[in-house]
Amino acid sequence: MSQLIQRTELKTFYYTPVHCPFCGVRVMGADPDDETRITACAHTLFIAHDTAFEYRSARLDDNLALKGLSDEDVEAKWLANARGIDGFTDAVTVTDAIKVAAYAPAPSAYGSYYGFAPVE
Numbered sequence: 001m002s003q004l005i006q007r008t009e010l011k012t013f014y015y016t017p018v019h020c021p022f023c024g025v026r027v028m029g030a031d032p033d034d035e036t037r038i039t040a041c042a043h044t045l046f047i048a049h050d051t052a053f054e055y056r057s058a059r060l061d062d063n064l065a066l067k068g069l070s071d072e073d074v075e076a077k078w079l080a081n082a083r084g085i086d087g088f089t090d091a092v093t094v095t096d097a098i099k100v101a102a103y104a105p106a107p108s109a110y111g112s113y114y115g116f117a118p119v120e
Protein backbone atom coordinates (compact mmCIF):
# COMPACT_ATOMS: atom_id res chain seq x y z
CA MET A 1 0.00 0.00 0.00
CA SER A 2 1.18 3.51 -0.74
CA GLN A 3 2.19 5.81 2.07
CA LEU A 4 -0.44 8.22 3.35
CA ILE A 5 0.11 11.95 3.04
CA GLN A 6 2.47 13.31 5.72
CA ARG A 7 0.79 15.79 8.05
CA THR A 8 2.05 18.96 9.65
CA GLU A 9 -0.23 20.87 12.04
CA LEU A 10 -0.21 24.58 12.81
CA LYS A 11 -2.12 25.25 16.02
CA THR A 12 -0.53 28.34 17.54
CA PHE A 13 0.70 30.08 14.41
CA TYR A 14 -2.26 28.87 12.37
CA TYR A 15 -2.46 32.23 10.58
CA THR A 16 1.04 31.93 9.13
CA PRO A 17 0.83 32.15 5.34
CA VAL A 18 1.44 28.76 3.77
CA HIS A 19 3.96 28.46 0.96
CA CYS A 20 4.57 25.45 -1.25
CA PRO A 21 7.48 23.45 0.26
CA PHE A 22 8.74 22.56 -3.20
CA CYS A 23 8.78 25.88 -5.07
CA GLY A 24 7.99 28.53 -2.46
CA VAL A 25 4.81 29.89 -4.03
CA ARG A 26 2.53 31.49 -1.48
CA VAL A 27 -0.72 29.67 -2.14
CA MET A 28 -3.13 31.81 -0.15
CA GLY A 29 -3.33 35.52 0.50
CA ALA A 30 -0.55 36.48 -1.91
CA ASP A 31 -2.69 39.20 -3.46
CA PRO A 32 -2.95 42.16 -1.04
CA ASP A 33 -6.14 43.31 -2.78
CA ASP A 34 -7.82 39.96 -2.32
CA GLU A 35 -6.38 37.82 0.46
CA THR A 36 -8.83 35.03 -0.26
CA ARG A 37 -7.44 34.52 -3.75
CA ILE A 38 -5.71 31.21 -4.32
CA THR A 39 -2.48 30.76 -6.21
CA ALA A 40 -2.05 27.06 -6.91
CA CYS A 41 1.38 26.00 -8.18
CA ALA A 42 2.15 22.76 -10.04
CA HIS A 43 2.73 21.01 -6.70
CA THR A 44 -0.57 21.99 -5.09
CA LEU A 45 -2.84 18.97 -4.65
CA PHE A 46 -5.64 20.73 -2.83
CA ILE A 47 -6.62 23.76 -0.80
CA ALA A 48 -9.61 23.33 1.46
CA HIS A 49 -11.30 24.44 4.64
CA ASP A 50 -13.90 22.73 6.79
CA THR A 51 -16.82 23.57 4.53
CA ALA A 52 -15.41 23.26 0.99
CA PHE A 53 -12.56 22.56 -1.36
CA GLU A 54 -11.17 25.82 -2.71
CA TYR A 55 -8.95 24.00 -5.18
CA ARG A 56 -8.63 20.38 -6.37
CA SER A 57 -5.88 19.31 -8.75
CA ALA A 58 -6.26 16.57 -11.34
CA ARG A 59 -3.77 14.53 -9.30
CA LEU A 60 -6.03 14.74 -6.26
CA ASP A 61 -9.07 13.73 -8.29
CA ASP A 62 -7.14 10.74 -9.68
CA ASN A 63 -5.82 9.73 -6.26
CA LEU A 64 -9.15 9.92 -4.43
CA ALA A 65 -11.25 8.65 -7.36
CA LEU A 66 -13.11 11.95 -7.76
CA LYS A 67 -12.65 12.25 -11.50
CA GLY A 68 -15.89 12.96 -13.33
CA LEU A 69 -17.91 13.46 -10.14
CA SER A 70 -20.07 16.54 -9.68
CA ASP A 71 -19.20 18.97 -6.89
CA GLU A 72 -22.25 17.65 -5.01
CA ASP A 73 -20.99 14.06 -5.26
CA VAL A 74 -17.52 15.10 -4.10
CA GLU A 75 -19.08 16.91 -1.14
CA ALA A 76 -21.15 13.84 -0.27
CA LYS A 77 -17.94 11.81 -0.19
CA TRP A 78 -16.09 14.01 2.31
CA LEU A 79 -19.24 14.63 4.36
CA ALA A 80 -19.36 10.86 4.85
CA ASN A 81 -15.94 10.97 6.53
CA ALA A 82 -16.16 11.20 10.34
CA ARG A 83 -13.54 13.97 10.28
CA GLY A 84 -14.96 15.70 7.23
CA ILE A 85 -12.68 17.25 4.66
CA ASP A 86 -9.68 16.97 7.05
CA GLY A 87 -10.09 13.21 7.42
CA PHE A 88 -10.95 12.81 3.75
CA THR A 89 -7.72 14.50 2.60
CA ASP A 90 -5.68 12.41 5.08
CA ALA A 91 -6.35 9.46 2.75
CA VAL A 92 -4.28 10.95 -0.09
CA THR A 93 -1.48 8.59 -1.22
CA VAL A 94 0.25 10.69 -3.90
CA THR A 95 3.99 9.93 -3.59
CA ASP A 96 5.75 12.06 -0.94
CA ALA A 97 2.69 14.26 -0.47
CA ILE A 98 2.71 16.76 2.40
CA LYS A 99 -0.33 18.29 4.08
CA VAL A 100 -0.40 21.39 6.24
CA ALA A 101 -3.42 21.57 8.53
CA ALA A 102 -3.87 24.95 10.19
CA TYR A 103 -6.35 24.98 13.06
CA ALA A 104 -7.68 28.22 14.50
CA PRO A 105 -8.16 27.84 18.27
CA ALA A 106 -11.50 27.17 19.98
CA PRO A 107 -14.20 28.38 19.97
CA SER A 108 -13.88 28.89 16.22
CA ALA A 109 -12.00 25.61 15.65
CA TYR A 110 -11.79 26.43 11.99
CA GLY A 111 -9.35 24.50 9.86
CA SER A 112 -7.55 25.18 6.61
CA TYR A 113 -5.85 22.37 4.70
CA TYR A 114 -3.13 22.54 2.08
CA GLY A 115 -1.75 19.54 0.16
CA PHE A 116 1.42 19.45 -1.93
CA ALA A 117 3.47 16.82 -3.73
CA PRO A 118 6.52 16.85 -5.96
CA VAL A 119 6.01 16.57 -9.71
CA GLU A 120 8.06 14.23 -11.91
Ligand SMILES: [Zn+2]
Nearest residue numbers: 020023041043
Ligand atom coordinates in the same frame (compact mmCIF):
# COMPACT_ATOMS: atom_id res chain seq x y z
ZN1 LIG B 1 5.01 24.51 -5.74
